[in-house]
Amino acid sequence: MQSTYISKLVTVSGIVIGASTLASKATHVHIVCRGCRHVKVIPVASGFSGVQLPRTCDAERQPQAEKCPLDPYEIVPDKCRYVDQQTLKLQEAPDFIPVGELPRHIVMSADSTAASGDTDVDTLRFRDLTNKVFPGARVTVTGIFTVYQNKSVKGGGAVAIRAPYLRVVGIQVDKTGNSGAKRAFTPEEEQEFITMSRMPSFYQTFTNSIAPTIFGNT
Numbered sequence: 001m002q003s004t005y006i007s008k009l010v011t012v013s014g015i016v017i018g019a020s021t022l023a024s025k026a027t028h029v030h031i032v033c034r035g036c037r038h039v040k041v042i043p044v045a046s047g048f049s050g051v052q053l054p055r056t057c058d059a060e061r062q063p064q065a066e067k068c069p070l071d072p073y074e075i076v077p078d079k080c081r082y083v084d085q086q087t088l089k090l091q092e093a094p095d096f097i098p099v100g101e102l103p104r105h106i107v108m109s110a111d112s113t114a115a116s117g118d119t120d121v122d123t124l125r126f127r128d129l130t131n132k133v134f135p136g137a138r139v140t141v142t143g144i145f146t147v148y149q150n151k152s153v154k155g156g157g158a159v160a161i162r163a164p165y166l167r168v169v170g171i172q173v174d175k176t177g178n179s180g181a182k183r184a185f186t187p188e189e190e191q192e193f194i195t196m197s198r199m200p201s202f203y204q205t206f207t208n209s210i211a212p213t214i215f216g217n218t
Contacts, residue, residue, distance in 0.1 A: 003164075005145045012166070013096075013140045013174075016133050017105065018089035025111065026051075030079035033057045035068035047109045047167040048148040084112035086130040090141060090166070108141060108166040129168050138174040143167050 029042045038059035044051045057068035088108040110129035147162035
């Protein structure tokens with residue numbers, strides 16, 4: 001997926017090849033000044049976005065009051081608000097891999113529903129996308145193609161280099177590949193199958209269609 005799709009809503013299909021355990025992602029960070037005990041709540045964007053703590057205290061004080069030190073805020077974890085977050089890895093479906101190339105993959109971030117009663121959380125509060133899919137599942141994912149700074153990869157620490165990922169807003173599982181699932185064919189498809197079955201060279205055509213790029217015993 002090219003950089004022209006950044007910050008746009010996209011739909012991709014593939015196979016889930018990795019699913020992490022659930023982690024707690026803060027939606028609102030509760031911080032307190034070590035000097036004057038000034039309290040502040042900072043909202044956090046969804047996905048892999050982080051938060052930057054203020055370098056100076058924002059509290060109003062008298063001119064004669066003692067000035068708070070630099071980087072005065074500390075996080076109070078128990079008072080922060082969280083949602084469940086899961087990291088998924090989606091691999092390109094074999095049907096769309098060009099001949100001779102390796103399958104591509106993309107990292108995805110899925111969030112759960114926020115706690116009830118939070119009226120000022122972000123738009124993900126009504127979504128519950130964690131623990132919905134497992135490795136091996138064929139899915140169609142709708143999400144926002146965005147970027148984040150990944151320092152674990154080569155060049156990830158550079159200011160201008162960002163790693164792409166998909167912020168999931170919807171997951172549809174393709175159940176046609178599961179055992180016991182039934183596939184409904186359209187009348188046009190059924191007619192096409194009947195026509196093919198009456199072909200004199202149907203067996204040869206059918207066998208030649210299986211892995212045509214791999215040479216071997218028919």
